[in-house]
Amino acid sequence: PYMMCIAREYENENPYKDMSWYLVPLNAPGVKISVLDKIGCHCMPTCEVYLDHVELEETDLVGVKGKGFYQLMKNFETERLFTCVSNVGMAMCAYNDALAYAGTRKQFGKNIGDFQIIQQKLCDMKIKCDNMYNMLLRCAWKKQNGEQLGVDASLLKRYTGKAAFEVIDDAMQVMGGIGYTNDCRIARLWRDQRGARIYAGTEEVMVHSSARALIKNGPSTFCK
Structure with a gap:
């Protein structure tokens, strides 16, 4: 299983041109997920996601780099x-x-x-x-x-x-x-x-x- 994550590249001074989408494996080292207890929409889990020095490959890029x-x-x-x-x-x-x-x-x-x-x-x-x-x-x-x-x-x-x-x-x-x-x-x-x-x-x-x-x-x- 994967999640979609948008991340800053820090290669462009303009933040709007410096974000990219990536597929992040949920079992990747450094990924921690905590399910939130909501009052509604119970059929759709909502989570807090913590990324601690998670490393990805260029092949995990979704779409065009910098166009996220x-x-x-x-x-x-x-x-x-x-x-x-x-x-x-x-x-x-x-x-x-x-x-x-x-x-x-x-x-x-x-x-x-x-x-x-x-x-x-x-x-x-x-x-x-x-x-x-x-x-x-x-x-x-x-x-x-x-x-x-x-x-x-x-x-x-x-x-x-x-x-x-x-x-x-x-x-x-x-x-x-x-x-x-x-x-x-x-x-x-x-x-x-x-x-x-x-x-x-x-x-x-x-x-x-x-x-x-x-x-x-x-x-x-x-x-x-």
Whole structure:
């Protein structure tokens, strides 16, 4: 087994032109891995990696030497797109669970879906799900047709990460106490989606990179 690692070469004064990707054998001398105990995403282990004087061969190089940073930035588009697919899917699952529950759970002699406050939550959840889905389709179409996503990938990640969590959080509220237990999947979706607001670029980083690009490009980019 191997891991991918980006490393500084210290051959170029410009750090962005001095990084390269390498395949590092997990059993190589000097490699130490410590698994982190997360509250969610249990199907995807996260580790701290320590490298103590690990020696590699030139054949372990992945891609072009000195181009690692640019490879990383290019891969971010695809990573964020895949992350957003998960965001939208989990939000839709939560919405469907809440909708089904609201149509069967009785309180005060009628289904809770008959109460206006529950109806408002369901309507807002549906609007967010549709908005996320439409933004995702637009970015997927651009990717499939060879267009650069650029700022769209950051905006999509920023919006779906937060909106999906809000949908899942509202679904938990609609389902009440049972939604806070491990007897239904809402609790797992809630834990997993909270992490999606951090990995593949935090919401704050997405705002910074998006706004910087929008301001630089000017009003002509609006609604393109």
